[in-house]
Amino acid sequence: MASDSAAPVRVVGGWASPFVTRVCVALRLKGVAYEFLQEELGKKSQLLLASNPVHKMMPVLLHGGRPVCESLVIVQYVDEAFPGAGPRILPADPYDRAVHRFWAEYADAKLPTALRTLRRMVDGDRAEAAEQVAAALAQLEEAFVDCSKGRPFFAGVDIGFLDIALGSYIGWFRAAERITAQTILDETRTPRLAAWAARFCDHEAVRGVMPDAGRLVKFGEALRAALAANAQRPDVRASRRDLVGEPVA
Ligand SMILES: N[C@@H](CCC(=O)N[C@@H](CS)C(=O)NCC(=O)O)C(=O)O
Known part of the structure; x- marks a missing residue:
């Protein structure tokens, strides 16, 4: 099935993730309207788990309901799926x-x-x-x-x-x-x-989606607390305790 560039675009992610920021910047550069579905700290939504069953990580781009995973793959997809919109993202050569x-x-x-x-x-x-x-x-x-x-x-x-x-x-x-x-x-x-x-x-595509440093510092503190709480929970298997949407950065 070919991509329908007019199909709705949704981003599953968290504001603090650098990988999610990539996707938002690419969409804004192309002028593509999208809905942002914020993941909750300490949890992974069913939508995220179902859309990225292999890595279970954010971001996921849903285009007409079809998932695209891995931030750099998504940025390239956005460039190809919306060729007429905005400047090209990948070099021509x-x-x-x-x-x-x-x-x-x-x-x-x-x-x-x-x-x-x-x-x-x-x-x-x-x-x-x-x-x-x-x-x-x-x-x-x-x-x-x-x-x-x-x-x-x-x-x-x-x-x-x-x-x-x-x-x-x-x-x-x-x-x-x-x-x-x-x-x-x-x-x-x-x-x-x-x-x-x-x-x-x-840059106008970046302003508004680049997370503020002070907010990220606070986010890091909240994340540490959530990880520590998860580590205490007997109902959370050890192999799943890191599944709190921890930003790689
Ligand atoms: N290579 C992936 C990295 C994505 C990634 O590390 N996402 C983090 C948030 S910054 C995540 O979902 N972590 C949750 C986990 O590791 O379970 C990409 O570029 O999309």
Whole structure:
């Protein structure tokens, strides 16, 4: 069955998830109206479990009731399913597409675990995690120089796939900066990325969906409490105790 671009679009997710932010930014960039179905902290809705039975994770995009899972897959789907709406998200050139996908996967391989360590306020491996994030951002600064070619975004004059993939972490970078009292998007070490991050957050498709750092810090605290409560519950099997919609970041 072909996609009907006029079919209703719904996003199942949580406002604090960087992966959910990606989907919202992509839809807003394309000018596609959508309904946001907020998951409750500490629970997973039947709709989420039924729509993403493999990973049981948010986000899920429902387009005409059909689920699409995995944030980067969803962003690519949005680009293809709504070709006439808004600017294209993936670069037109196949080589550029490959480069942008490479760096998006690099960001997802390097950032979430380290950001989670920084958010958890565990002192032990925090220095190592901060170093991992700094090393990844140094690589991404070089990627920005190559991809942007002097223009404001990785994709050029407007935001695109890699901007959305990396930009979705900015809220959690800012939250981790508050929690650790350390600079992550450092204007000295990664000046171009620091300036890009400000431009990205100021983009009209991003403003309003990029979570506020202070709210994320509070969310992190609430999440820790929910996880601790789950760990105490005898009715929750150990293998299910992490199923509280914990953001990877
Ligand atoms: N690779 C996935 C990651 C999604 C993900 O980690 N989602 C988190 C929220 S930020 C989640 O649903 N966690 C719940 C769980 O792990 O059970 C994507 O890009 O969509």
